[in-house]
Amino acid sequence: MVEAPLEDQVELGKKLSHLPRTFEAFGDTNFRWFFASLFGNFASMNMQMFVRGWLVFEITGSYEKLGWMTAAGGFVGLFAAPLGGVVADRVKQKKYIVQISQGLNAIIALSVGLLISFDRLVFEHLLIASIVQGLVMNAMMPSRQALTKDVVGLHRLTNAIALSTSGMNTARLLLPGIAGGMVAALGGGDGYIEPAKWVYFLMTILYLLGVIMMFKVKVDDSIAENPVGPILTELTLGFRYVLQTPIILMLLGCNFLMVFFSMTYFMLLPGFAKQVLDAGPDRLGLLISISGLGSLVGSLLVAGMPNRNRARVLLLGAMLLGISLVLFSLSTNYWLSMALLTIVGFGQSARMSLSNVLIQTYVDDNFRGRVMSIYMLEMSILSVSIYPISVLADLVGPQWAVGTSGFCLVIFIAILFRIPAYRDLD
Numbered sequence: 257m258v259e260a261p262l263e264d265q266v267e268l269g270k271k272l273s274h275l276p277r278t279f280e281a282f283g284d285t286n287f288r289w290f291f292a293s294l295f296g297n298f299a300s301m302n303m304q305m306f307v308r309g310w311l312v313f314e315i316t317g318s319y320e321k322l323g324w325m326t327a328a329g330g331f332v333g334l335f336a337a338p339l340g341g342v343v344a345d346r347v348k349q350k351k352y353i354v355q356i357s358q359g360l361n362a363i364i365a366l367s368v369g370l371l372i373s374f375d376r377l378v379f380e381h382l383l384i385a386s387i388v389q390g391l392v393m394n395a396m397m398p399s400r401q402a403l404t405k406d407v408v409g410l411h412r413l414t415n416a417i418a419l420s421t422s423g424m425n426t427a428r429l430l431l432p433g434i435a436g437g438m439v440a441a442l443g444g445g446d447g448y449i450e451p452a453k454w455v456y457f458l459m460t461i462l463y464l465l466g467v468i469m470m471f472k473v474k475v476d477d478s479i480a481e482n483p484v485g486p487i488l489t490e491l492t493l494g495f496r497y498v499l500q501t502p503i504i505l506m507l508l509g510c511n512f513l514m515v516f517f518s519m520t521y522f523m524l525l526p527g528f529a530k531q532v533l534d535a536g537p538d539r540l541g542l543l544i545s546i547s548g549l550g551s552l553v554g555s556l557l558v559a560g561m562p563n564r565n566r567a568r569v570l571l572l573g574a575m576l577l578g579i580s581l582v583l584f585s586l587s588t589n590y591w592l593s594m595a596l597l598t599i600v601g602f603g604q605s606a607r608m609s610l611s612n613v614l615i616q617t618y619v620d621d622n623f624r625g626r627v628m629s630i631y632m633l634e635m636s637i638l639s640v641s642i643y644p645i646s647v648l649a650d651l652v653g654p655q656w657a658v659g660t661s662g663f664c665l666v667i668f669i670a671i672l673f674r675i676p677a678y679r680d681l682d
Contacts, residue, residue, distance in 0.1 A: 299462045307455045308539060311321060325383060377449065417609055426552055430548075576603035616628075
């Protein structure tokens with residue numbers, strides 16, 4: 257991170273002293289530009305959370321195809337995420353990796369919008385877009401995760417990550433509902449998908465704004481002090497570091513299982529909303545958005561946390577998440593389901609923010625990018641391994657699939673509460 261002159265540091269200290277602890281990182285102008293750039297990316301991603309799943313189910317009516325969509329992006333991540341971690345540890349300016357990725361995402365969104373405009377969009381186009389975007393996202397995420405520490409320093413990392421998560425959740429609160437409302441207002445639904453093009457055009461603009469604002473972020477050109485070797489050697493060293501560092505291995509392994517049990521509902525939500533809750537595109541968008549309300553509250557609470565008892569709070573949030581998912585699977589009432597998804601979002605936010613913080617707190621700087629790439633690699637493995645659950649949903653219904661996953665999460669968290677090596681981490 258670039259060291260400011262003494263007088264600038266004093267001035268920054270004065271600014272920070274007037275900010276509540278929850279918003280401490282916003283006292284740094286550099287972080288504000290970083291946050292603004294990421295918000296454009298978050299906004300587009302959260303609009304896509306609604307529109308891509310909605311398009312797939314409108315075109316195919318199949319939970320299996322929803323599973324294919326998730327698995328396709330995850331499959332390419334199996335290769336892209338580890339390479340992205342090596343790049344993050346080798347490149348001097350990680351922000352350029354983020355900018356290039358945002359630019360490529362803009363091209364993908366524009367391409368899908370144009371295909372809809374010319375009435376050429378089919379499921380295979382969305383599958384290809386998912387694959388390319390999975391490649392881009394997994395190659396970029398390790399650099400973005402590692403860049404946060406470069407921007408704010410380790411002492412404000414918990415606050416900065418939680419504020420970034422709150423930005424993502426604010427976008428989830430606003431954008432899916434707006435996107436669903438746009439599609440519904442223009443007559444989308446029952447196989448008519450043409451209004452979705454405007455969502456993709458808006459996503460394109462937001463990605464490009466993110467590229468522009470990242471130019472204002474100033475970080476040091478330094479890279480890891482260790483000598484850089486061949487890519488395969490660096491990858492091997494990264495995996496060896498994880499396997500030989502028990503605390504990192506434990507954090508990554510536990511996070512994998514938590515995400516596996518908690519992500520089922522979101523993959524199935526477009527079909528769940530239509531078939532179980534009798535909800536159109538506007539109500540589907542609102543369901544995704546309302547989970548962002550709970551997520552926003554959760555991330556702001558994490559942002560104000562002191563740097564202690566973080567694993568206990570993570571487990572409490574994950575337990576709340578699991579119980580809420582079980583209750584959500586039993587509900588057929590739209591408004592009750594909406595209230596339950598608010599609680600789901602709250603628990604998911606605490607789990608996601610603090611898992612990231614704990615890993616970044618205990619990892620060695622020289623391996624930060626590669627460890628975060630393994631963190632992303634887990635997401636790719638999960639996206640592929642969850643495909644059978646989509647097939648199960650076609651066979652027995654989405655309620656059984658979601659409820660079983662939520663129940664397994666509750667059991668797993670109860671076990672972790674009895675393991676001091678995890679429970680007592682600060």
